[in-house]
Amino acid sequence: MAFSQCVGNDAWRQTMLEEMKRELSFYPDVQFIYRDANGSNERQVAQISDLMRRHVDLLIVSPNETQPLTPIVDSVFREKIPVIVTDRKTGSGLYHAYVGADNVAIGRLAGQYIHQLSSKRLNIGMISGLGGSSASIERQRGLRKVVDSLPSMRIGIALEGDWTKETAYRLAKANLSELLKQDVVLAFNDQMAKGVQQAYTEAGHTDRKILGIDALPGEGNGLEAVNKGVLYASLLYPTGGAEAIRTAIAILEKKPFIRDNILGTVVIDHTNAALMALQSQKIKDQQEDIDKRQQLIATQQEVYKNQRTTLNTLAVSLALAVAFGALSLIVIRSNRKKNRNLEQQNIEIKQQQQQIISMSKQVQEAADAKNRFFAQVSHEFKTPLTLILAPLNILQTERQLSAEGREQLHRIERNANTLLQLLQSLVDIHRSDNTKLQLKATCTALPAFIRQVLANFKPFAQHQHISLSFSNQSTVTEIWIDPYLMEQALSNLLANAIQFTKERGKIAILLEDNSFGDFIYIRVQDDGTGIAPSDIDHVFEPFYQSQPNHQGSGIGLAHVKQIVELHHGQITVSSKINVGSSFTLRLPVGNAHLSQEEIYRLPANAPPEQHGIAFATDQHDLSSFYSHKAATIFIIDDHAEIRQLLRSIMNKQYNLVFAKNIGEAEEKLRDQLPDLIISDIMLPDGSGLEFLKTMKGSTGLSHIPVLLLSAVDSEESKLDGIRLRADAYINKPFKVPHLLAMVENLLETRKQLKAHFSSIPQGVHNSMQDHSSMSDQDKRFLQHVELLVEERLSDQKLTTEELAKALQISRVQLYRKAKSLLNCSMNEYILQRRLTKAKHLIREGFHINEVANEVGFSSANYFAVAFKKHFGQSPSAFRKELFKR
Structure with a gap:
């Protein structure tokens, strides 16, 4: 539940808030949010908008003025959030309930009471509140109805205040002569009435009849002022805080409630002021007693809750202690017997362990020898295969080659490729049996990675007139993968797709997100021959070959599955004969799923x-x-x-x-x-x-x-x-x-x-020393400086400090180095490069404003001054001279 108060620093509204809190003390489970706008309509609108975003269950609004608050209250009503308007109404009437006095009735009652004060003709001075507030408008309406109906009464002067004592005091001082002509002054709240009384007292008039509205109890308020004779009378304007809370609770509990809660009023003067003050004090004392009793009850409940928790804990602990004691006796007896058996088993295990260690050493030696053999065989076979296939590629491009010769070359190529596939099968089988893959994941730019893999296959695809494409529909730009292993997986899928796709076919890689954004899909699709339904459940099994004429080890897709599962992902396949196949890799995003051993950290290189x-x-x-x-x-x-x-x-x-x-x-x-x-x-x-x-x-x-x-x-x-x-x-x-x-x-x-x-033309280095006298280290330094300056030549914010940071040296070191090698400061060097490149760009036909921006000058005027100072003529003059030539 939330309460938006237009202003909370006056006594009447503080009394309203106290009544609300007093009533809420009977509902401890209700959370109460209070917002004070300090008299600002704009701030109150913003506060109510924030409460809407917080999805409060019910909103109580006390508007400052009618029209400014009407749109936002209507918005809350349309959002189906229950709204209770108190004190002042909104303009549209879109709210669930209203709690407040009938201000028209209060104005009418004030007029009737003033009429009873004298049978003579009465002049009334009126001090109203803010002109846009519903309370001020309705009270004036009620008063004027009485005045218009009685010829013995008229409103002599009407002043508009802002509900505060200080403003009413200033108005009374400024219009004192007119107010003194009035028989009675009616202020629309007690604070403004006290402001008029203060002005009268300072002028020496203490017997004037001044009426207020509110009659709030408490020190310094209207009830006390009437009781002490400061004010002649005051009309009770109840705050309705308790009634607003009761109505809100009824709405939240879905009980019947009254939409228009009109609070009654009464005139308080010297005849009943003392009695009303006594009743108010009695109510206050009773509420304080209730608060103390509720605090005592809450304390006792907390003590009871703690004692009950302690008792339950002790009971459970006692039961567990008895159970564990009995269990311990049983376990001790059993362990004594098992320990004797374990001692004998340990002796036997140690003997077997020594035998296993010895055998493991022999197996490791044999495995190392086997690995060396496979590496050497691979190297020795592939080198002559390279010397066979590479010249074949060259010979096949010869135009003068006869048909028979070309056929012979194709036969040699097929057999060489068969030999290469057999060699690869041998290596693959060895790897699958003896190699334990280890994941070493790094943060990788996935789209760029996929494009790089695709680029490796473009020559093969172009040779067979197959279209390769990549579509990125994912918002994920980086993913944690082992680049080498994942390249193997994608390369295997692409190689299979190319092998089983006919000429002028299509192969595509699609990158997509799942609906929750925690996984990413990599789909490799082709429109090739497809996979038979009887084979699709076995394609990821080692050594399985779906087509009898397929040449290979049969472990490619099994290896792909192993790589994907190593990345904590999944691979699936869907296919139709003569329609095509689609392999989908489902990989997790981020690195929370990876262990420390699976994340690769590159060691820092030595200088x-x-x-x-x-x-x-x-x-x-x-x-x-x-x-x-x-x-x-x-x-x-x-x-x-x-x-x-x-x-x-x-x-x-x-x-x-x-x-x-x-x-x-x-x-x-x-x-x-x-x-x-x-x-x-x-x-x-x-x-x-x-x-x-x-x-x-x-x-x-x-x-x-x-x-x-x-x-x-x-x-x-x-x-x-x-x-x-x-x-x-x-x-x-x-x-x-x-x-x-x-x-x-x-x-x-x-x-x-x-x-x-090298985009800067020659002549830039006029201030440099002769390169022939420089050391290799100084030449490397100048090349690095030139590259850094050239990359950021259009950046207006390029400074010596940033260059020093990029070169990993201090600013002082950079200054000394520049003086030694360039015979000028670094700022002079940057300016010289900018101006020289500017001269080059002007020769190329660029506009002067474009040149100034391209070489990093903040304005064309500054560029013109620097150019003229360096070359002795302005840029425009230099440009005209070029055109003449």
């Missing part, structure tokens, strides 16, 4: 200078070795024929540099920087992954994209490559178009970065 290799980064040295017309690719592979194969398929497009091992690669990288590195994983003098870790940790080489090309088809190697920031990973044997497409994509990304880095 670049601790890797033991000092790499040169001066790109200008490349000009003496390579042509600027082609990108430079560094190939690291210990197999001579692989190097020769890559040379034959790439030397027409790119500059190539070769190395047989890590030592040779490190030596060559000291003198030159390639645009791309292709590296095998298994190298004679160490792991290619260790070289990748060293290179990605180096400031001078970390920006170079790395493509891992290896016959090692182990989960650990791929996962380590991803964690060490490898940009791509291709297994041997590889398809030549696939390799070339991957190389082209990586180089294009590198080219875009270089184009962005």
